[in-house]
Amino acid sequence: MMINEVLQEKLKLLPTKSGVYLMKNKQKQIIYVGKAINLKNRVRQYFQSSRNHSAKTIAMVSHIEDFETIVTDNELEALILECNLIKKHHPKYNIMLRDDKTYPYLKITLNEKYPRIVTTRRLIKDGSRYFGPYTSSTAMKETLNLLRKLFPLRTCKHLADRPCLEYHIKRCLAPCANYIDEDTYKEMVDGVCLFLEGKSEVVEQNLAKKMQMAAQNLDFEKAARLRDQLLAVRKIMEKQKILLDDGDIDAIGIARANYGICIEIFFIRNGKMLGRNQFLLNDEDDDEKNLITAFLKQYYNDAVDIPKEILIPEEIAEIELLQEWLWTEKKKKTKILLPKRGVKKDILTMAKENAEKYLLEQEQKLKDMKARSLGAVYDLQKYLSLPKPPMRMECFDISHIQGSETVASMVVFQDGKPDKNSYRRFKINSTEGKPDDFMSMREVTT
Structure with missing residues (x-):
């Protein structure tokens, strides 16, 4: 060259x-x-x-x-x-996670007197604890709603002088009015952190102990509230799939399809499956070793929860260097392993199968979207016997108040999809004082 x-x-x-x-x-x-x-x-x-x-x-x-x-x-x-x-x-020719956006985290504001649990997309070293990232904002909101039911931490940004509606609907214990002491509130915050770490057994044990103590002290209202929390935690624990006797592990599966490349990551904490995330990669020509290496660098550069082990499906060249990097940057002694047999190998297989399933679902969604957009355009050409498909459609409507204040609106469809940036509204002058939709339409279209 x-x-x-x-x-x-x-x-x-x-x-x-x-x-x-x-x-x-x-x-x-x-x-x-x-x-x-x-x-x-x-x-x-x-x-x-x-x-x-x-x-x-x-x-x-x-x-x-x-x-x-x-x-x-x-x-x-x-x-x-x-x-x-x-x-x-974000260089063009580096392997990148597709739609490289900032994913949401759950944040426990430990730097405040009475911490809150909030969502954020920014990681700041302000003394708070972060859990995530979550690729599904829906899953994150479900987790947040559940936590707020189990642990009624305050939600207001600034402490008020008196209890608000959240207290009266039993969604907050009103630390602003000193209805709960700092130690009891701190126990709730610790429970949230343990729950998000996957240590739900510890949360269950603590709730059971407090419930018994409240009952012995004849504080039946508190005991009933703790009982409801305990039942909710047990219900969640039943849904968590036990994969190992113990261990904090991330398992990475990779799959290719016509739609692209997907990496699926399973989060296993204390031997239980806590959740999973899917990531689409933008480079379909590279081999799996390079893709896995690039993913590990990008994902764990931002991740706040680093496990003791990371399971990968392919041998990569920089394992020792990446382990040293995780220790230097995250202060975590993490092993990157390639299991050949046993339960850990089965977990990797399951991650790969789920990555393949996700790609198929995405491919089907893409086909459905095309059928509803471009497919509909071609159907319209066929049914109306048009010489070519109507890739751009401008649709008008006239509105007035008994002949006055006449306006026309235009909506636009490009390639079968709404093009909202091209929507317009017009003031009609030719028919002021007398209702005439035909003349109004002539004015707006010419």
Whole structure:
């Protein structure tokens, strides 16, 4: 391939140290971020014979007009910098989670006198505890509603002088009016944290003990409230599938289909299945090892709940480096394992099957959407004997008040879908004082 003079000079001056390289196009946009133990060897490989390059790499190299390198002391620092730069710049040719958006978290505001449980999309080091991320906001809201029923923590942003409606409908214990002491309130907050950590047995034991003590003290109203909480916790525990005797594990399954690539992650805490998330990847040409490596970097760079073990379906090259990175960044001694047999292998298989199922569902949803949009357009062409399908439709309606204040509205459909940015409303002048829908329609359409 032809290399411009700037690139040729820069390739000669490349250092042999570890670091990060940033590939740029004509517009000086960063299109790829990578790391290397030896920058000189790694970067020069891109501009050598393309015989061993993938189609994606060949396409990327054809757009490179310049590059930049950042030297680090070791490969671990290079990995940390690479993760941060990918997150910041979203390069076109890096493997990315599709629709790379910020996912919601549940936040316990431990920095407040009487903590609340709220939702957020921003992780801030303010002393709060975060649980998540949740890819399904519906699942997160269900969890939040359940927690607020089990543990009536305050929901108001500022403590009021007197109890509000939440207290009267038994959704809050009114710490603002000192109806509950700090220690009792703190016990509820601890219960929320234990529940979200998957330690529902501890929550059950604590509730049972408090219920018995309240009954012995003849505080039957409190005992009844604790009994209801206890029954709700037990009902949830019955739904949680027990997969292992013990252990905090994330299991990762990967599947490909016509629709794309899906990674499914199972969350197992204390041996029980707490939940799962699905992520779609934007790169269908890469092999599974690269996809898994990229996913681990992106997902755990933001994750707040890091397990003791991460199960992966394919052997990857950077296992030790990623384990060291998790310890350095998250202070968690996590093992990344590739189980060959036993229960953990079965869990991986189940994660893969669920990833395949999710892709099929997404593919079917896409087909249904096309049938309702483009399919409907082609049906309309057929039934109305039109020479070509009506890809753009402008639909008008006239409205007036007994002949005065006449207006027309226009809604637009593009490719069978509403194009709300093109909706318009018109003031009609030609028929003021006398109702005439035909003349009004003539004015608005001409």
